[in-house]
Amino acid sequence: MWGIISSFEADVASSPDARALWDRGQPPWVALEGRAALLHRAVLANCLALIHFASADDVRRLDELIGAEGAPTVARIQERVLARIDDPERSLTVRLVGRLGRLAWGSRARAGTSVISGSPELEKTCAEAALRLLLVGARDEVPPTIRSAADLGAVIDSQDLRAWRAWAAASAAAPWTGRVEEHLALIQSGGRAGETAGLQAFVGLVQRVTREDERRTVADQIRASVTSTGLSQREFAALIGTSPSRLSTYLTGAVAPSAMMALRIERVARWVVASSTAASAEGTAGPAGSSGPAGPAGPPSRSRHPSDHEFAPSARARRRHARTRPDRA
Numbered sequence: 001m002w003g004i005i006s007s008f009e010a011d012v013a014s015s016p017d018a019r020a021l022w023d024r025g026q027p028p029w030v031a032l033e034g035r036a037a038l039l040h041r042a043v044l045a046n047c048l049a050l051i052h053f054a055s056a057d058d059v060r061r062l063d064e065l066i067g068a069e070g071a072p073t074v075a076r077i078q079e080r081v082l083a084r085i086d087d088p089e090r091s092l093t094v095r096l097v098g099r100l101g102r103l104a105w106g107s108r109a110r111a112g113t114s115v116i117s118g119s120p121e122l123e124k125t126c127a128e129a130a131l132r133l134l135l136v137g138a139r140d141e142v143p144p145t146i147r148s149a150a151d152l153g154a155v156i157d158s159q160d161l162r163a164w165r166a167w168a169a170a171s172a173a174a175p176w177t178g179r180v181e182e183h184l185a186l187i188q189s190g191g192r193a194g195e196t197a198g199l200q201a202f203v204g205l206v207q208r209v210t211r212e213d214e215r216r217t218v219a220d221q222i223r224a225s226v227t228s229t230g231l232s233q234r235e236f237a238a239l240i241g242t243s244p245s246r247l248s249t250y251l252t253g254a255v256a257p258s259a260m261m262a263l264r265i266e267r268v269a270r271w272v273v274a275s276s277t278a279a280s281a282e283g284t285a286g287p288a289g290s291s292g293p294a295g296p297a298g299p300p301s302r303s304r305h306p307s308d309h310e311f312a313p314s315a316r317a318r319r320r321h322a323r324t325r326p327d328r329a
Contacts, residue, residue: 001042004061008045011053018052021092025085043074044081051095056115056122059103063125075132090161093133097164100130105197127201134168141166149190152183156195168202175206218262219253225269226251230276240268 012019022045029040046065049058066074078096086092104127108114116122143166146152155163171180184199226236226247237247240261249255250265257265 001038001065004042004065005038005045007057007061008049011049015052018048021048021085025081028084029081039069040077040081043077047078047082047092047096050099051092054099054103054115056119059116059122059126062129063122066125066129071128071132075129075136078129078133079136089159091159094159094161094164097130097133097161098159100126100133101198102194104130105201106194110193110197127198128205130198131168131202131205134165135172137165141169143167143170146183146186149186152186153190153192153195156187156192171202172206172209175203175210180206215253215256218256219251222250222257222262222265225265229269229272231272236268236272239272240264 008022012022025044025048026041029037029044031037032040043065046058046061049055050062062074069077079093082093082096083090103109103114103116104123106114109117109123112118114123116126141162144151144155144163146155146167155167158164171183180199180203184196184203187195187199226233229236231239233247233251234244237244240247241264242261246255250257250261
């Protein structure tokens with residue numbers, strides 16, 4: 001990150017406007033402690049470099065920041081550092097979004113004459129950075145009414161960050177309703193190639209982010225279910241009829257379980273917890289034991305979910321689980 005700052009300070013001598021913004025924008029972040037101070041200054045330097053110079057190296061440095069910190073984090077910091085030095089119309093932020101958009105899908109990018117032409121990964125970086133920056137900030141603005149290609153063109157041409165963000169947030173809130181696809185059809189009918197490419201990128205980004213969020217939510221729920229049982233991953237995997245490595249992919253979100261498997265995980269976890277609770281209350285063995293009303297015969301009759309026995313581990317799985325428990329070795 002020091003390299004980003006030092007490179008910008010070497011370039012900024014040729015731009016008094018950039019120098020003034022840099023001098024005005026640094027103090028709040030210098031006052032931070034440790035790595036946070038360096039990160040905020042590096043993001044500010046990169047923002048101003050992209051706005052004023054936009055060389056291929058500046059895009060590569062943005063790519064490095066995103067690779068190290070993640071695109072959502074970089075977008076939040078971009079919003080934070082620019083808001084401190086921007087005017088009420090947020091013209092600096094508008095310029096940054098516009099610059100990133102042109103690098104990603106503008107006329108030069110389409111003609112192969114952009115400074116990053118021939119580097120599809122850098123074009124992708126610019127596209128995602130522009131769209132994520134639009135999704136940062138207040139979400140309480142009323143989205144503009146769009147009924148025609150002219151309406152959508154007017155929003156795009158407005159240079160109004162609040163209108164852009166309101167439209168982006170409304171579209172992102174319901175990515176599967178077809179609203180964005182309708183807007184894409186409108187802009188295509190107007191023959192605006194750059195904006196069409198931008199909207200296509202936006203559709204892909206919003207749907208991808210939504211899928212990632214859903215996958216993380218499922219993984220969080222599975223982790224909570226497994227943790228609630230107090231069993232090891234190996235023990236729990238045996239009870240649901242899968243391997244520890246496959247269960248691990250569910251827990252990390254690398255793989256999304258089928259609906260049947262997700263239901264099995266939830267119900268087996270409830271069965272284990274209910275059985276252990278009943279065993280503790282009645283002084284008998286838990287779900288891995290061989291005696292008492294909460295033993296291998298199934299979940300206790302007072303379970304909140306009468307159908308849980310349909311998804312409880314089979315007798316064979318329970319016996320295997322009992323043999324593999326460390327305390328029964």
